[in-house]
Amino acid sequence: GQQLNQSPQSMFIQEGEDVSMNCTSSSIFNTWLWYKQEPGEGPVLLIALYKAGELTSNGRLTAQFGITRKDSFLNISASIPSDVGIYFCAGQLASGGGADGLTFGKGTHLIIQP
Amino acid sequence: DAGVTQSPTHLIKTRGQQVTLRCSPKSGHDTVSWYQQALGQGPQFIFQYYEEEERQRGNFPDRFSGHQFPNYSSELNVNALLLGDSALYLCASSGLQGWAANYEQYFGPGTRLTVT
Numbered sequence: 001g002q003q004l005n006q007s008p009q010s011m012f013i014q015e016g017e018d019v020s021m022n023c024t025s026s027s028i029f030n031t032w033l034w035y036k037q038e039p040g041e042g043p044v045l046l047i048a049l050y051k052a053g054e055l056t057s058n059g060r061l062t063a064q065f066g067i068t069r070k071d072s073f074l075n076i077s078a079s080i081p082s083d084v085g086i087y088f089c090a091g092q093l094a095s096g097g098g099a100d101g102l103t104f105g106k107g108t109h110l111i112i113q114p
Numbered sequence: 115d116a117g118v119t120q121s122p123t124h125l126i127k128t129r130g131q132q133v134t135l136r137c138s139p140k141s142g143h144d145t146v147s148w149y150q151q152a153l154g155q156g157p158q159f160i161f162q163y164y165e166e167e168e169r170q171r172g173n174f175p176d177r178f179s180g181h182q183f184p185n186y187s188s189e190l191n192v193n194a195l196l197l198g199d200s201a202l203y204l205c206a207s208s209g210l211q212g213w214a215a216n217y218e219q220y221f222g223p224g225t226r227l228t229v230t
Contacts, residue, residue: 003156031217042118042204042221043157050217088156092217099208099217101147101170104156 006089006105014113019076021108023089031092032065032072033102038085046087047074076110084112116141118207118222126228127195135190135225139207145169146188147219148180149204157204163188192227200229 006023013019023032031050035043047058049065049072056063060077072089086109090102119138127133139146145164149157159172163182182188186207192199203226206219 003158006156033218035221040223042206042223045218045220048218090156094217099145099219101159101162101172102149102157102206102219103159106154106156 004089004091004103004105006108008108009106010109010111012111012113013079015079015081017079019079019083019110020073021075021087021089022071022073023091023105024071025091025103026070027091027103028069029091029103030069030094031099032063033090033092034061034063034072034074035088035090036085037088037107043088079110079112081112084110086110118205118220120203120205120222120225122225123223124226124228126230129195129197129229131195132191132193133195133227135192135203135205135227136187137190137205137207137222138187139205140209140220143207143209143220144186145208146182146186147206147208148188148190149206149221150174151202151204151224153201160190195229197229200227202226 004025033048034046037043047063054065062075064073086107088107089105093100121136147162148160151157161171166182177193179191202224204224205222208219
């Protein structure tokens with residue numbers, strides 16, 4: 001099945017550093033969502049974006065919906081140990097009066113070095 | 115407010131068998147989507163149920179089928195299991211309380227299926 005191109009695949013950072021990751025697609029999406037998944041759990045919704053160019057924050061997290069509608073970016077400022085996990089981007093279309101199933105990237109594995 | 119729940123947590127089946135996984139959506143949600151997540155991969159969309167009917171389907175064979183009940187809970191059935199069906203199966207729900215709720219999908223903890 002189709003997957004989005006998400007990068008980097010993994011990040012090794014130190015506590016307090018800022019983090020940036022992005023997601024690109026060959027297709028246009030109406031909605032971009034960012035999730036975080038920890039071992040043994042389902043993905044947790046972090047941020048949802050609905051308009052091209054939109055910039056939305058959730059605490060230390062900031063995400064942007066690319067102008068072309070084919071990409072999105074997630075930034076985490078001043079990382080802390082609990083930020084460790086796998087971050088997924090997901091694109092979504094809307095058709096037939098409802099929201100479609102999500103298309104996911106392969107994830108960015110965030111590791112914080114002591 | 116209960117979130118999305120799934121059962122069972124883990125399941126071990128033999129190749130060729132059939133399996134049924136269950137999902138209860140978040141309170142106030144009426145749409146259920148199912149995803150398959152292989153190890154090291156992002157979730158892959160299987161299908162979505164709304165008003166007890168399959169509204170959309172991803173690129174999965176007919177061995178994968180589902181059902182939605184009047185209380186919005188849902189089942190995923192997989193027939194003739196293959197080794198490659200081993201994965202984490204995730205259920206996500208979304209609702210109609212405000213326009214954004216239609217797009218924001220909330221996931222359960224998943225069911226880990228192992229096919230031997």
